[in-house]
Amino acid sequence: MMLDNLLAPLRHLGHSSINAIWKLGMMSRFLLAILAHSGQSLLRFQLTIREVYFAGVLSLIIIVVSGLFVGMVLGLQGYNTLSRFGSADALGALVALSLLRELGPVLAALLFASRSGSAMTAEIGLMKATEQLEAMSVMAVDPVARVVAPRFWAGVISMPILAALFNVMGIFGGYLVGVVMIGLDEGTFWSQMQNNVDLHSDVINGLIKSLFFGIAVTLIAVFEGFDATPTAAGVSSATTRTVVTSALVILALDFVLTAFMF
Amino acid sequence: MQNDSFIEFKHVSFGYGDRLILQDISLKIGRGQLVAIMGGSGSGKTTLLRLISGQIRAQQGQVLVDGRDVGRMNQRELYQHRRRMGMLFQFGALFTDLPVFDNVAFPIREHTSLSPAMVRDLVLMKLHAVGLRGTESLMPAELSGGMSRRIALARAIALDPQIMLYDEPFTGLDPISLATIALLIKKLSDALGTSAVMVTHDVHKSLEIVDYVYFIAGGKIAAAGTPDEVRASDSPWVHQFIHGEADGPVHFAYPAQQSLAGSFGLEGA
Numbered sequence: 277m278m279l280d281n282l283l284a285p286l287r288h289l290g291h292s293s294i295n296a297i298w299k300l301g302m303m304s305r306f307l308l309a310i311l312a313h314s315g316q317s318l319l320r321f322q323l324t325i326r327e328v329y330f331a332g333v334l335s336l337i338i339i340v341v342s343g344l345f346v347g348m349v350l351g352l353q354g355y356n357t358l359s360r361f362g363s364a365d366a367l368g369a370l371v372a373l374s375l376l377r378e379l380g381p382v383l384a385a386l387l388f389a390s391r392s393g394s395a396m397t398a399e400i401g402l403m404k405a406t407e408q409l410e411a412m413s414v415m416a417v418d419p420v421a422r423v424v425a426p427r428f429w430a431g432v433i434s435m436p437i438l439a440a441l442f443n444v445m446g447i448f449g450g451y452l453v454g455v456v457m458i459g460l461d462e463g464t465f466w467s468q469m470q471n472n473v474d475l476h477s478d479v480i481n482g483l484i485k486s487l488f489f490g491i492a493v494t495l496i497a498v499f500e501g502f503d504a505t506p507t508a509a510g511v512s513s514a515t516t517r518t519v520v521t522s523a524l525v526i527l528a529l530d531f532v533l534t535a536f537m538f
Numbered sequence: 539m540q541n542d543s544f545i546e547f548k549h550v551s552f553g554y555g556d557r558l559i560l561q562d563i564s565l566k567i568g569r570g571q572l573v574a575i576m577g578g579s580g581s582g583k584t585t586l587l588r589l590i591s592g593q594i595r596a597q598q599g600q601v602l603v604d605g606r607d608v609g610r611m612n613q614r615e616l617y618q619h620r621r622r623m624g625m626l627f628q629f630g631a632l633f634t635d636l637p638v639f640d641n642v643a644f645p646i647r648e649h650t651s652l653s654p655a656m657v658r659d660l661v662l663m664k665l666h667a668v669g670l671r672g673t674e675s676l677m678p679a680e681l682s683g684g685m686s687r688r689i690a691l692a693r694a695i696a697l698d699p700q701i702m703l704y705d706e707p708f709t710g711l712d713p714i715s716l717a718t719i720a721l722l723i724k725k726l727s728d729a730l731g732t733s734a735v736m737v738t739h740d741v742h743k744s745l746e747i748v749d750y751v752y753f754i755a756g757g758k759i760a761a762a763g764t765p766d767e768v769r770a771s772d773s774p775w776v777h778q779f780i781h782g783e784a785d786g787p788v789h790f791a792y793p794a795q796q797s798l799a800g801s802f803g804l805e806g807a
């Protein structure tokens with residue numbers, strides 16, 4: 277009895293690890309299935325465009341507003357710290373580098389997961405719960421090809437664009453605070469940025485990160501939707517799982533990618 | 539009469555988990571025939587349709603459609619099989635993100651390359667057939683239950699399938715719509731030679747239009763016959779079922795008792 281109680285957490289740990297690995301395997305297989313059934317989403321590209329609208333365009337507001345504020349905060353905090361060392365001139369470079377390398381891709385992905393990823397899971401889960409996916413398959417239309425793959429590609433396409441937009445808005449926010457509010461020299465702000473930002477190691481690497489995040493978040497979102505227990509409660513817990521898992525995966529993946537890139 | 543069978547169950551058994559739902563079912567549906575499946579709630583009627591559409595596979599026995607075993611088809615063959623099949627789901631299963639027009643147009647657009655004008659004509663024709671022309675721009679959420687099911691029917695027959703599976707087509711319809719839909723189902727079988735299986739609780743209307751009736755209870759075919767044979771049956775069970783009496787050999791309980799099988803008067807197919 278005593279031993280049982282002691283072993284329970286261990287058993288729990290083992291159980292969840294096995295589950296996690298199991299799920300990872302399922303997800304990889306699902307990714308392969310999506311890739312194998314992607315023909316339609318590319319040939320009938322308007323299917324994907326429609327999903328880009330839902331996944332990408334509808335996230336614009338939140339991305340634009342958050343990007344602006346993050347950039348403004350960076351401007352304030354950066355100026356505070358830099359001016360202590362007498363190097364407030366480097367503010368432009370600081371804002372741009374933090375955004376391009378880290379904050380842009382990571383925050384945009386987190387926002388994308390909670391705005392579009394959760395919506396994708398809920399939508400697909402609900403289609404499953406109301407037998408719509410089943411009906412489609414009985415009409416000899418593969419739901420993975422018709423419903424899942426277009427959403428997946430839409431997410432993969434939207435994510436880097438949203439991250440880039442986040443960066444642009446962030447830099448603009450830094451400019452507003454640094455140059456317009458605090459009154460740093462405009463020419464120095466931009467030229468410092470230009471001199472210190474490298475196209476390959478900063479801009480491209482940031483985009484590659486957001487591409488990976490896009491793949492991860494969208495895959496999690498469509499998988500959780502497709503895998504949801506077909507009930508109201510099942511769909512709601514799948515939606516929660518999408519947001520939580522995405523956040524963890526984005527941060528872990530960011531660490532790994534950063535270690536490789538910089 | 540039923541030698542040229544198009545759909546045939548040979549000793550089919552199926553269960554969810556440990557619970558057997560259908561046991562050793564054998565039945566035949568001829569080409570162009572309209573056959574009704576009747577039985578109590580939860581007796582496995584929807585399950586039987588799902589075996590024909592290949593959504594589930596028989597654990598024992600064979601489900602043959604046009605001589606081919608649905609249970610052994612691979613994905614590609616299954617989709618080929620389904621292309622000539624239409625299914626009306628018990629709860630409609632309309633695509634909630636598409637308006638009525640796009641719902642009905644869905645199978646047409648997916649499987650043909652007709653021009654938009656022809657798609658439009660076809661969709662309007664099908665909507666007219668179910669008596670709902672003029673609803674094209676409504677969203678499924680704006681339809682009543684009975685309307686949704688008729689739209690779902692229009693979608694199911696959009697490509698004039700060779701096989702039709704109807705899961706309770708008459709539920710929730712007013713008497714006039716019911717007569718219209720019954721006539722439509724009859725016409726599809728007579729004019730187009732569609733072989734059809736219809737799950738229904740509406741005994742009287744379906745006895746008017748079907749060629750043959752199977753009753754299922756306790757996972758088995760409890761009784762079977764042509765409408766005339768059913769009407770003339772002196773089986774107390776069939777009598778109770780078609781007259782909807784609360785008291786009789788069937789008691790209102792769950793799960794259905796298997797010992798009932800003994801009291802059926804008709805051939806136990």
Ligand SMILES: Nc1ncnc2c1ncn2[C@@H]1O[C@H](COP(=O)(O)OP(=O)(O)OP(=O)(O)O)[C@@H](O)[C@H]1O
Pocket residue numbers: 554559577578579580581582583584585586628
């Ligand atoms: N996915 C499932 N998992 C487990 N059991 C199921 C599942 N679907 C149906 N069942 C069980 O199988 C039995 C037969 O279900 P089915 O849907 O075929 O009944 P039915 O004859 O269509 O009933 P109704 O007239 O109410 O629609 C039911 O008792 C049900 O509990």
Ligand SMILES: [Mg+2]
Pocket residue numbers: 583584585628705
């Ligand atoms: Mg049913």
